[in-house]
């Protein structure tokens with residue numbers, strides 16, 4: 026088996042070059058050819074010594090992911106379905122805007138967190154993606170778009186790790202992948218323009234802060250633990266108070282001076298004025314603190330298995346106003362690519378589930394949480410241990 030060079034950040038590629046008996050600086054040249062020029066053939070790499078090119082041909086390859094399908098939305102959003110083998114397929118979405126091009130990247134085939142409002146969560150989990158599989162999504166999209174838009178300059182200016190999967194549960198592949206995105210010899214993206222989105226894996230938020238701080242988005246979706254336990258099951262392990270403390274610690278090293286909170290608006294579930302008021306209390310700066318949160322309200326994209334409905338526009342606007350009036354910067358996400366199922370929460374790919382997710386989700390949905398029967402600590406433990 027030869028090595029797929031998309032699997033390495035610059036440090037890893039330097040170590041690979043050393044193993045071939047080459048100087049470490051050769052890695053920089055190789056890295057530029059692969060990521061900046063999109064080269065896959067070593068013979069194209071004209072400033073590498075012929076002897077090195079010959080060695081590379083026997084020891085390495087540059088292998089992108091096979092594209093199973095491509096859909097282009099009326100609004101210009103593009104969704105690709107990539108084959109990652111074993112019956113699994115993942116989705117990647119490009120969202121063009123006037124002042125930026127954003128790529129939404131997947132980190133896992135499926136997801137084990139099983140959020141109730143998320144198509145990926147309902148598909149279950151198969152496996153973590155490798156560094157090569159994460160980076161290949163950016164590599165393919167960038168060079169495909171440059172070619173088709175006849176652009177020699179960078180097309181993708183922003184990356185959001187918000188596709189399929191919980192990136193923090195694939196941490197060992199996440200960090201080298203981020204390093205490739207940020208490296209000036211590869212894509213040279215600004216830390217402020219690379220966002221990791223998490224449902225709240227507290228220990229990994231701290232690790233990311235010391236290993237590779239980039240912008241952070243947290244999928245909050247509820248203003249209290251009772252509701253969040255139901256919508257985002259990981260909350261039973263890392264409740265809201267712990268999560269918010271981790272966010273505040275992250276802010277000390279983050280490239281932005283705020284954390285973005287994602288909040289999917291679910292009709293009658295989390296979208297009332299009372300929920301908004303509860304949120305304000307949760308994130309309102311205490312005396313001496315500056316505002317540190319931004320809210321992104323996401324119109325839910327309904328799918329039958331969720332049993333959930335999209336909030337009315339008036340409910341979203343009223344909710345947004347309560348947050349804004351309290352001094353919290355709040356935006357309502359524009360729905361993009363929903364005609365090709367590429368909108369937020371719609372990515373489903375094709376996953377060979379190994380987690381029996383449907384049974385777990387239906388079991389959860391039989392537990393009806395109301396203020397009257399708020400789960401006891403014991404009840405919470407039972408669910409965590411499912």
Ligand code: SF4
Pocket residue numbers: 136137138139140143144145146147188189190191223224244
């Ligand atoms: S919202 Fe994110 S963490 Fe939750 S199930 Fe979907 S992909 Fe996983």
